[in-house]
Amino acid sequence: MMIPSLLDLDTEQRAAIDLPFHGNHVITGAAGSGKTMMAVYRAWALSTTGRDVSLFTHSNPLHQYLAQFAPDLTEAIKVTTYHRWVRCFWSRHFETDPPSTDEEGFIYDWTEMQRNCIMRGFKSSAHLVIDEGQKLPVAFYQWCRIVGVGVTVCADENQRIGENQSTLSEICRALAVGAAPLVLSENHRNTREIATLASAFRTDARDEVSSPRRVGRTPTILKVPSLNHLLSGVTQYFGAHPNRSIGIICRSTQVLRGIQSALTERKLAKHTQAYASGDRYRDTIDFSTRPIRLVSTANVKGLEFDSVFVPDLDAYTEDPTSVEARLRFLMLCTRAREDLYFAYRGSREPAIVSSIPESLLVRHDA
Known part of the structure; x- marks a missing residue:
C-alpha cells in the first residue's frame, strides 16, 4: 500500500x-x-x-x-x-x-x-x-x-x-x-485496464467509479500444465522486476504452503514470505523486505501489491453469477497496482472468467 x-x-x-x-x-x-x-x-x-x-x-x-x-x-x-x-x-x-x-x-x-x-x-x-x-x-x-x-x-x-x-x-x-x-470517487490504486476488468464483476450498476488516469497492461489469464510451470514464470518475472512487490493470492492455505515450498526449492526463500491465520510459522509479514508475499483470499482485504498472481483459478468452482463470487473477484482484481495474472489448470477455462471479452482479459496457453 x-x-x-x-x-x-x-x-x-x-x-x-x-x-x-x-x-x-x-x-x-x-x-x-x-x-x-x-x-x-x-x-x-x-x-x-x-x-x-x-x-x-x-x-x-x-x-x-x-x-x-x-x-x-x-x-x-x-x-x-x-x-x-x-x-x-x-x-x-x-x-x-x-x-x-x-x-x-x-x-x-x-x-x-x-x-x-x-x-x-x-x-x-x-x-x-x-x-x-x-x-x-x-x-x-x-x-x-x-x-x-x-x-x-x-x-x-x-x-x-x-x-x-x-x-x-x-x-x-x-x-x-x-x-x-x-x-x-477516485481510484488511486489501479491502472485503467485493471479497473475496467474489475468493473465487470461489480454487482450494482449504479456504482459510480472514476476511471483511473494511469494506463498499463491488460490483465492476463494463463492456461498452465502445472503449478510448477506457473512458478517458473513467477521466478522469471521476479528476476525482471526485483523491486516490485508481488502478491500471490491463494484460495487455500494448503496451496499457499505448497507454493512457498516450491519457491524455496527455487532459491527464493529469502525473497518470499507467507501469512496464514492460525499458523505460528506464518503469522508475521515484514513489509520492508521480501517482495514476494503469499496470502489467502481470506486475509488479503485491504492489501495491495504492484503485481498480483492468482495461481489457482480452477479452485473457484462456485456459481459465477452469485453475488459472493463476483465480489470476491472484484476484490482480487483490485489488489493489483500494475500487473494482474490469473492461472488455471485443466482443459476448460473457469466459468467465472469465461464470459470476459478479450478486450479486458488477454488469454495465453503457457
Whole structure:
C-alpha cells in the first residue's frame, strides 16, 4: 500500500480528514479510493486533540503493515481489530468477558451489553475509526451511540453483506448520522485496464467509479500444465522486476504452503514470505523486505501489491453469477497496482472468467 503525504491528498480525501471532530461520520468509496489511508489520517487527526482513539483494521496483515509503514501516524492511536477491542474494552470496564450468544464467545450479546451499560449509567469518551465498517453488525453501532463512543466509519457497500454485517443505510441509522456519507470517487490504486476488468464483476450498476488516469497492461489469464510451470514464470518475472512487490493470492492455505515450498526449492526463500491465520510459522509479514508475499483470499482485504498472481483459478468452482463470487473477484482484481495474472489448470477455462471479452482479459496457453 502506498501511503500518501498530506500534500498528495485530493479534495475528497482532505474532506474526509477534516470532518467535524464531534459526532459520528460515514465515509464510503470503492476499492482503490483510499478509504484505509483516510481512516489512518482521520484517526491521527482525532488523536491530535487528545482523544482516546482506536483504529479498527480488517485483518492482521493490514494491522502489521500500518504499524510498520505509518508509525508517525499511528503512534498516538491504538491499531487493533474489532474482536480485540471489544474484549479488551469490556474486560477493562466490567472485569469479565463480554456477554455472547455462542460457545466461542465471538458473537456478542449486544442487547445484554446495552442493558449492563444503561443500568450502570456507563458512558465512554472513546472514539473509533473503523475500516471496512460494513463487516460489523448493526447492533454494535447502536451500542456505540448509546454509550457515547464516537465513530467514524469507512465502508464499501459493494461487498457481501451477511447476517452479521451492515449496509451503509443501517450504519447511518444506528449512529444517527444525519448527513449523507462522504463519497471518495477516485481510484488511486489501479491502472485503467485493471479497473475496467474489475468493473465487470461489480454487482450494482449504479456504482459510480472514476476511471483511473494511469494506463498499463491488460490483465492476463494463463492456461498452465502445472503449478510448477506457473512458478517458473513467477521466478522469471521476479528476476525482471526485483523491486516490485508481488502478491500471490491463494484460495487455500494448503496451496499457499505448497507454493512457498516450491519457491524455496527455487532459491527464493529469502525473497518470499507467507501469512496464514492460525499458523505460528506464518503469522508475521515484514513489509520492508521480501517482495514476494503469499496470502489467502481470506486475509488479503485491504492489501495491495504492484503485481498480483492468482495461481489457482480452477479452485473457484462456485456459481459465477452469485453475488459472493463476483465480489470476491472484484476484490482480487483490485489488489493489483500494475500487473494482474490469473492461472488455471485443466482443459476448460473457469466459468467465472469465461464470459470476459478479450478486450479486458488477454488469454495465453503457457
